[in-house]
Amino acid sequence: MKKLIILAVAALALAGLAGWFFKARGAGAEPQALVLQGNVDIREVNLGFRVAGRIAEVARDEGDAVSAGDVIARLDAEPYRREAEEERGQAASLRARLQWLEAGNRPQEIAQAGALVREREVTSANAQRLFKRQEELFASKTVSVQDRDDAEARSREAEARLNSAREQLALLEAGFRLEEIAQARAELTRAEAALASAELRLSDTVLMAPSDGVVITRAQEPGAIVQAGATVLTVSLTRPVWVRAYIAEPNLGRVHPGMKVRVYTDSRPDKPYFGQIGYISPRAEFTPKNVETPELRTSLVYRLRVVVTNSDEGLRQGMPVTVKAEAEESGRPQGNPKSEIRNPKEIRNRHPVPHSARPLRDTEAPVASVLSAEPMPGSFAIPAFGFRISDFLRISGLRISDFIF
Numbered sequence: 001m002k003k004l005i006i007l008a009v010a011a012l013a014l015a016g017l018a019g020w021f022f023k024a025r026g027a028g029a030e031p032q033a034l035v036l037q038g039n040v041d042i043r044e045v046n047l048g049f050r051v052a053g054r055i056a057e058v059a060r061d062e063g064d065a066v067s068a069g070d071v072i073a074r075l076d077a078e079p080y081r082r083e084a085e086e087e088r089g090q091a092a093s094l095r096a097r098l099q100w101l102e103a104g105n106r107p108q109e110i111a112q113a114g115a116l117v118r119e120r121e122v123t124s125a126n127a128q129r130l131f132k133r134q135e136e137l138f139a140s141k142t143v144s145v146q147d148r149d150d151a152e153a154r155s156r157e158a159e160a161r162l163n164s165a166r167e168q169l170a171l172l173e174a175g176f177r178l179e180e181i182a183q184a185r186a187e188l189t190r191a192e193a194a195l196a197s198a199e200l201r202l203s204d205t206v207l208m209a210p211s212d213g214v215v216i217t218r219a220q221e222p223g224a225i226v227q228a229g230a231t232v233l234t235v236s237l238t239r240p241v242w243v244r245a246y247i248a249e250p251n252l253g254r255v256h257p258g259m260k261v262r263v264y265t266d267s268r269p270d271k272p273y274f275g276q277i278g279y280i281s282p283r284a285e286f287t288p289k290n291v292e293t294p295e296l297r298t299s300l301v302y303r304l305r306v307v308v309t310n311s312d313e314g315l316r317q318g319m320p321v322t323v324k325a326e327a328e329e330s331g332r333p334q335g336n337p338k339s340e341i342r343n344p345k346e347i348r349n350r351h352p353v354p355h356s357a358r359p360l361r362d363t364e365a366p367v368a369s370v371l372s373a374e375p376m377p378g379s380f381a382i383p384a385f386g387f388r389i390s391d392f393l394r395i396s397g398l399r400i401s402d403f404i405f
Contacts, residue, residue, distance in 0.1 A: 034254050036323040038245030040315045044216070046231040049075055050204040055224050058232065062218050066209040066235060073232050075205035084198040091191040098184040104175035113169040120162035127158035213237040241311035243275065245323050246301040255280065255325055261306055264322040268314060279305040
């Protein structure tokens with residue numbers, strides 16, 4: 001009987017130790033970092049002229065570094081320079097005409113027209129006096145009918161000339177019509193737009209780098225005739241540098257935009273790059289062929305983009321990299337979980353076992369009171385179950401000597 005009890009105690013002790021070991025290991029284990037596979041993605045720009053022409057100079061070769069605003073190629077600008085000069089002259093001519101129309105007639109022209117009016121007034125007055133005299137003579141049968149009619153015609157002609165001079169003076173004083181001024185202003189606007197277009201085409205004969213980068217392709221040479229938009233140089237931009245990676249749906253909740261990550265390359269495994277997740281695609285897709293992780297080859301994944309903050313020349317277009325996202329501890333409980341497992345006395349204090357109402361014998365003492373007793377010398381505890389071997393001996397009434405075969 002004692003042997004059975006001993007075996008039971010041993011089995012119970014082993015079970016307690018095993019339970020404590022696995023529980024402590026599970027509670028104290030740190031969450032594993034999320035590892036993703038991806039490729040470096042660097043933007044490339046195909047640079048060309050917006051106008052056609054003959055290439056005069058290509059200032060950069062393959063492998064040369066360029067900065068934003070650097071002149072990297074030129075076209076023969078002479079045809080566009082002459083076109084701009086022609087448009088500039090046309091605009092100047094129309095501008096002068098508009099100023100003439102807005103200023104009106106010169107004072108000398110108005111004064112000349114006024115003098116002509118006064119001359120015609122004198123001539124008209126004299127013609128009227130002659131006609132009146134001829135009328136009187138004709139009444140006395142002194143002059144012929146022809147003389148009288150000639151005097152009348154000269155009087156009317158002089159009066160008409162006077163009216164014409166007066167209208168001419170009023171026209172000069174009023175200036176030009178508003179519609180003529182508006183037409184001249186519109187023609188000037190069109191000429192200025194044509195001039196701006198010509199100057200823009202002239203400036204387009206100079207090709208400048210849009211951003212910092214490295215020339216990776218030189219497609220044309222000086223002397224070549226190129227059409228508008230033809231690629232002359234291809235530049236790989238220095239910034240930004242991204243990593244295109246893919247994550248499976250079960251791990252999608254472990255990442256979020258702004259999450260800090262580390263990027264490892266095969267050439268520098270001990271010197272990671274730092275970055276953060278900048279974009280997570282809202283649409284699932286099949287795993288691309290260049291992702292070689294076995295668990296992702298036949299599953300739906302989500303594409304994400306990692307922005308590398310400390311990129312250098314060590315990252316190249318298409319380079320395979322490993323992205324490690326460290327597990328965040330915001331959702332973990334505060335404190336040391338291992339200490340709670342290894343301290344059963346604190347557990348007993350938090351959850352005491354109620355005493356029985358009837359008096360019990362020493363061998364039937366409540367478990368809580370037994371557990372609260374001091375341990376015997378040489379005894380050990382089973383933290384997973386919250387009691388010690390000495391507690392079991394007190395409850396069962398056994399002695400240490402009973403376990404000696």
